[in-house]
Amino acid sequence: MSTATLTIDIDALIANWRALDRMTTVETAAVVKADAYGLGIAPVARALADAGVRQFFVAVAEEGLALRRAIGPGPAISVFSGHMPGDADMLNQASLTPMINSVDQLLTHVEALPGHAFGVQLDTGMNRLGMEPAEWSALRDIALAQNPTLILSHLACADTPDHPMNAHQLAVFSEMTAGVDAPRSLAATGGVLLGPEYHFDLTRPGVGLYGGLPFVDARPVVTLDVPVIQVRDVVAGESVGYANAFVAAAPLRVATVAAGYADGLIRAMGAGATFTHAGKKLPVLGRVSMDLITVDVTTLHDMPEHLQLIGAHQSVDTVAGFAGTIGYEILTSLGGRYDRVYHAD
Numbered sequence: 499m500s501t502a503t504l505t506i507d508i509d510a511l512i513a514n515w516r517a518l519d520r521m522t523t524v525e526t527a528a529v530v531k532a533d534a535y536g537l538g539i540a541p542v543a544r545a546l547a548d549a550g551v552r553q554f555f556v557a558v559a560e561e562g563l564a565l566r567r568a569i570g571p572g573p574a575i576s577v578f579s580g581h582m583p584g585d586a587d588m589l590n591q592a593s594l595t596p597m598i599n600s601v602d603q604l605l606t607h608v609e610a611l612p613g614h615a616f617g618v619q620l621d622t623g624m625n626r627l628g629m630e631p632a633e634w635s636a637l638r639d640i641a642l643a644q645n646p647t648l649i650l651s652h653l654a655c656a657d658t659p660d661h662p663m664n665a666h667q668l669a670v671f672s673e674m675t676a677g678v679d680a681p682r683s684l685a686a687t688g689g690v691l692l693g694p695e696y697h698f699d700l701t702r703p704g705v706g707l708y709g710g711l712p713f714v715d716a717r718p719v720v721t722l723d724v725p726v727i728q729v730r731d732v733v734a735g736e737s738v739g740y741a742n743a744f745v746a747a748a749p750l751r752v753a754t755v756a757a758g759y760a761d762g763l764i765r766a767m768g769a770g771a772t773f774t775h776a777g778k779k780l781p782v783l784g785r786v787s788m789d790l791i792t793v794d795v796t797t798l799h800d801m802p803e804h805l806q807l808i809g810a811h812q813s814v815d816t817v818a819g820f821a822g823t824i825g826y827e828i829l830t831s832l833g834g835r836y837d838r839v840y841h842a843d
């Protein structure tokens with residue numbers, strides 16, 4: 499078999515959820531949008547539900563439907579994009595709760611599904627999703643009279659604790675929701691770490707569950723082992739890979755491993771990236787190809803069957819750094835070709 503193995507440590511996932519939960523005195527939900535950040539929504543959400551998660555969040559109704567099929571009735575499933583045209587049957591069938599973002603969405607919702615639960619998303623300065631203060635003050639009494647399940651907003655700069663935007667959004671959210679009885683939520687992973695005034699009634703971590711920053715104390719969840727297909731010796735002056743991007747200055751051993759940019763190991767990673775074996779760093783040589791990457795294994799005495807890209811020696815965020823991106827993008831780009839293995843003790 500030449501597909502790479504993506505191992506997902508379910509015990510670490512649960513430990514991360516529990517650790518984030520222990521940092522607050524309020525309920526901790528789980529965000530499982532984008533196929534649980536690329537790790538597989540069904541096994542990830544089932545494990546989280548078994549560990550006690552009662553509320554899940556997804557980005558779009560289609561994800562909510564898939565999630566409902568995976569976890570069955572019971573846990574609440576909220577949809578960040580709200581109620582979009584054509585969603586009514588899905589929302590109804592799968593008992594999904596749209597987080598309403600605008601007057602238009604509220605009208606669509608009460609018309610199509612009168613009496614069906616909804617929450618409200620407020621924009622407190624990010625200018626991405628949610629009702630703005632003027633819109634909300636016009637609608638507030640009507641919306642609150644129908645007992646929304648949740649009033650939420652999202653922080654733009656929570657991964658930068660000192661950023662003044664955090665306190666600003668906290669003040670705006672507090673003002674917009676003053677006197678509201680409905681449960682309130684402002685914090686994702688970054689917001690949990692900002693402290694209790696950001697926690698309100700419910701937190702919504704995503705990336706921290708999967709071992710990513712800004713949760714620095716997260717346990718690593720993902721291991722990516724890529725099979726070595728071929729090994730060759732290269733003499734000084736020979737080139738490796740497309741565009742002759744690497745030229746050997748000295749004799750080298752080159753291993754070709756079976757994953758590439760089609761598997762989410764984005765091409766921008768190229769120079770400066772490393773694989774590891776038993777803790778030893780092994781530089782990537784030349785360009786990342788669609789299905790293959792060439793690695794300098796000159797320092798290895800015996801050739802292992804796999805080289806590791808993500809794992810105990812190199813985090814998702816370290817790999818993201820090779821490509822000038824963030825752990826979120828590496829996780830959610832992890833391709834469909836991997837053999838996903840779920841490990842729990």
Ligand SMILES: *Cc1c(COP(=O)(O)O)cnc(C)c1O
Nearest residue numbers: 529652686687702703704705706
């Ligand atoms: C993605 C998302 C989250 C989870 O964010 P993390 O930074 O991954 O913890 C929470 N709330 C909203 C509105 C989101 O879009």
